Amino acid sequence: xxxxxxxxxxxxxxxxxxxxxLFIVLTVNAYLTWxxxxxxxxxxxxxxxxxxxxHGLLQPMADGLKFLFKEDPTPAGVDRFVYFLxxxxxxxxxxxxxxxxxxxPDPLPWKILGQTIYLGILPPNVNxxxxxxxxxxxxxxxxxxxxxxxxxSKYPLLGGxxxxxxxxxxELALTLSVVGxxxxxxxxxxxxxxxxxxxxxxxxxxxxxxQFLGFICFFIAAVAETNRVPFDLPEAESELxxxxxxxxxxxxxxxxxxAEYTSMITVSCLCAILFFGGWLSPFPxxxxxxxxxxxxxxxxxxxxxxxxxxxxxxxFGKVILPGIGAVMCILAIAxxxxxxxxxxxxxxxxxxxxxxxxxxxxxxMRGTLPRLRYDQLMAFGWKMLLPVSIANVVITSFAxxxxxxxx
Amino acid sequence: MTAPLIIFFVLxxxxxxxxxxxxxxxxxxxxxxxxxxxxxALAGLYLLLGxxxxxxxxxxxxxxxxxxxxxxxxxxxxxxxxxxxNFSKLAGFPGLLLAxxxxxxxxxxxxxxxxxxxxxxxxxxxASTKDLSTMIFKDFVYPFELTSFLILVAVLGAxxxxxxxKA
Numbered sequence: 120x121x122x123x124x125x126x127x128x129x130x131x132x133x134x135x136x137x138x139x140x141l142f143i144v145l146t147v148n149a150y151l152t153w154x155x156x157x158x159x160x161x162x163x164x165x166x167x168x169x170x171x172x173x174h175g176l177l178q179p180m181a182d183g184l185k186f187l188f189k190e191d192p193t194p195a196g197v198d199r200f201v202y203f204l205x206x207x208x209x210x211x212x213x214x215x216x217x218x219x220x221x222x223x224p225d226p227l228p229w230k231i232l233g234q235t236i237y238l239g240i241l242p243p244n245v246n247x248x249x250x251x252x253x254x255x256x257x258x259x260x261x262x263x264x265x266x267x268x269x270x271x272s273k274y275p276l277l278g279g280x281x282x283x284x285x286x287x288x289x290e291l292a293l294t295l296s297v298v299g300x301x302x303x304x305x306x307x308x309x310x311x312x313x314x315x316x317x318x319x320x321x322x323x324x325x326x327x328x329x330q331f332l333g334f335i336c337f338f339i340a341a342v343a344e345t346n347r348v349p350f351d352l353p354e355a356e357s358e359l360x361x362x363x364x365x366x367x368x369x370x371x372x373x374x375x376x377x378a379e380y381t382s383m384i385t386v387s388c389l390c391a392i393l394f395f396g397g398w399l400s401p402f403p404x405x406x407x408x409x410x411x412x413x414x415x416x417x418x419x420x421x422x423x424x425x426x427x428x429x430x431x432x433x434x435f436g437k438v439i440l441p442g443i444g445a446v447m448c449i450l451a452i453a454x455x456x457x458x459x460x461x462x463x464x465x466x467x468x469x470x471x472x473x474x475x476x477x478x479x480x481x482x483x484m485r486g487t488l489p490r491l492r493y494d495q496l497m498a499f500g501w502k503m504l505l506p507v508s509i510a511n512v513v514i515t516s517f518a519x520x521x522x523x524x525x526x
Numbered sequence: 527m528t529a530p531l532i533i534f535f536v537l538x539x540x541x542x543x544x545x546x547x548x549x550x551x552x553x554x555x556x557x558x559x560x561x562x563x564x565x566x567a568l569a570g571l572y573l574l575l576g577x578x579x580x581x582x583x584x585x586x587x588x589x590x591x592x593x594x595x596x597x598x599x600x601x602x603x604x605x606x607x608x609x610x611x612n613f614s615k616l617a618g619f620p621g622l623l624l625a626x627x628x629x630x631x632x633x634x635x636x637x638x639x640x641x642x643x644x645x646x647x648x649x650x651x652x653a654s655t656k657d658l659s660t661m662i663f664k665d666f667v668y669p670f671e672l673t674s675f676l677i678l679v680a681v682l683g684a685x686x687x688x689x690x691x692k693a
Contacts, residue, residue: 198553198555200556201555201556201559245578246578246654246655247578247579247581247582247655250578250579250582250583250586251582253582253586254569254582254585254586254589254590256590257585257586257589257590257591257594258562258566258585258589258590260590260594261562261594261597264594264597264598264601265555265559265597267601268555268597268601276601276604279601280598280601280602283594283597283598283601284598286594287591287594287595287598290590290591294586307579307655
C-alpha cells in the first residue's frame with residue numbers, strides 16, 4: 120500500500136489538489152453570490168439577504184439546494200446533445216482555467232510522500248501559463264453560443280449570437296493588452312511574471328505603473344469576456360428575457376451561473392498577477408513589521424464576529440458565529456505566538472486580498488453602471504479598445520528598445 | 527504502455543473520430559463541433575511533443591477564433607439539416623482511388639523509415655517560444671511577412687466583394 124502511494128505520489132497529490140481547489144472555488148463561488156447581493160443591496164440602500172441565517176449567511180446553501188431540487192424540464196425541439204453539452208462545457212472550461220493560477224511562490228515547508236508541494240495545480244515551471252489561460256478563454260465562447268443555438272428559441276439564439284460577436288471582438292483587445300506585460304517580463308510563465316515585479320520599494324515595482332493603459336484595456340476587455348455588467352448584453356433581461364440561458368432550469372442553469380462567477384475569480388486572479396504584483400507585498404521589503412498585518416487584521420475581525428454573533432436569537436447565530444469568531448481569535452493569537460509562520464502566509468495573504476479587491480470592483484460596477492447599447496459595445500471594442508491596446512504594445516516595445524527593460 | 531503512449535492513442539483516436547464524425551454528421555453545427563474536437567486533440571498531440579507554444583496557439587487561433595466564426599455564421603444563417611445529393615461517379619471513383627494511393631504512400635514511407643517512432647517529446651527537445659520567434663521573425667521574416675500580406679489582400683477582397691454597389 121505504502122509502496123503504491125509512493126510510486127504514484129505525483130498523481131495522487133494532483134488529484135487531491137484538484138479536489139481541494141474545486142471545493143474551495145465552489146464554496147467561494149457560493150459566497151460570492153451572497154457578497155454580490157449584499158453589496159449591490161447596500162449600494163441601492165437595501166438590506167439584501169438577511170433572513171436565512173445571520174446576515175443571510177446560509178442563503179447560498181438554500182439557493183444551492185433549491186437549484187438541485189427544482190424541476191428540470193427539457194424544452195421541445197432542442198438539440199438534445201448540444202443542449203446538455205453547453206452548460207457542461209461552460210462550467211468545465213471555467214473551472215479548468217483556475218488550475219493554471221499559482222497561489223504562492225514557496226512550496227510547503229514539509230514534503231508529502233516525498234514530493235514538494237506547490238500552491239497551485241501546475242508546477243511553477245510551466246512555460247505557457249498565460250497562453251494556456253487564453254486558450255481556455257477562447258474555448259469558453261462555445262458554452263454560451265451553443266446554449267443559445269441549441270435551445271430552439273429566439274431569445275437564446277439572439278443572446279448566443281450577441282455573445283459570440285462580443286467575445287470575438289473583445290478577445291483581441293484582451294490578448295493585446297497583456298502583450299505589454301509579457302514584453303516587460305519576457306516570459307509567459309505566471310510565476311516569472313510576478314517575480315519580475317519584485318522591487319526594493321514594494322508597490323513601485325508593479326506593472327500597473329508602466330502598464331496603466333494596458334491594465335485599463337485588460338480590465339474592460341476581461342469584464343466584457345465574462346459577460347458582466349456593463350457588458351452583459353447576452354443576457355440583457357429587458358430585451359432578451361434572460362438571453363442564452365432562458366431555456367435552462369434547475370442545475371443546468373446553476374452551472375452557467377457558477378461558470379460566470381468562476382470566470383470572475385479567474386479574471387481577478389489575472390489582474391492581481393499581471394498588473395498588481397501577484398503575491399508581492401505593496402510595502403518595501405525593509406518594512407518587516409508588515410509581516411504582522413494578517414495577525415493584526417485577524418484579531419479584531421474575530422472579536423467583531425464573536426460580539427456580533429451574541430446578538431442573534433437563533434442557535435446558528437448564538438453558537439456558530441461566536442465559534443467562528445473564537446477560532447479566528449485563537450488563530451490570531453497562535454500567529455502572534457509563532458511569528459515564523461508569517462513568512463509562509465504572506466504571499467497567499469496578499470494575493471487573496473488583491474483578488475478580493477477586484478471581485479469587489481466587479482460587484483461595484485454591477486451596482487453602479489448602466490448596460491451599454493449593442494452598437495456602442497461594438498464601436499467601443501473595435502474603435503477604442505483595440506487601437507489603444509495596439510498603441511500600448513507599440514509604445515511599450517519602443518520604450519524597451521530605447522531604454523532597455525525597465526528593471 | 528507508458529503514460530505518454532496511452533495519452534497519444536487517446537488523442538489520436540479523438541482526432542480520427544472527430545474527423546470521421548465531421549464528415550458523417552447531418553447537421554452543420556455538429557460537424558463544426560467535431561472539427562473543434564479535432565483541433566483540440568491536435569493541440570494535445572503538439573503538447574505531447576513538447577511544442578507548448580504551438581499547442582496553445584492551435585487552440586487560440588483554430589479552436590477559438592476560426593471555429594467560433596464558423597459556429598457564428600452557421601447560427602446566423604440558421605442552417606438546417608444538410609441536403610445530400612447522390613455522389614457523382616466521377617468524383618467518387620478517382621476520389622477513392624486517390625485516397626487509397628495517399629494512404630499507401632504514407633504507409634510505405636512509415637514502413638521504410640528506420641527511426642523508431644516516438645509518441646512523446648524527448649527530454650531536452652522542447653521547442654522554446656524564443657527559438658520559435660527568432661525563426662519566424664529573423665530567419666524567415668520575408669516569407670512570414672509575405673504570408674501576412676496575402677491574408678491582408680484576402681481580407682480586402684472580402685470587404686470589396688461584400689460591399690454593396692454605391693448608387
